[in-house]
Amino acid sequence: MTxxxxxGDKVRWNSHGGQAEGEVLKEITSDTEAGGRTVRASKDEPQYLVRSDRSGGEAVHKPDALEKL
Structure with a gap:
């Protein structure tokens, strides 16, 4: 199960500089442009747009890459 x-969920993920923490901005459930790249997503395989607390940068991650805090 995904x-x-x-x-608004607070999450943690691995980044190039180690661990990053931030907030989920939205769930992506269809193919779209987000976080500076083309995102392939569906209702069965969503991805999440997150914002880093430290840098303020936005990125898109698959659910398995995120850990809820």
């Missing part, structure tokens, strides 16, 4: 997150 992990689900909601807007």
């Amino acid at each position: 992990k689900r997150f909601h807007k």
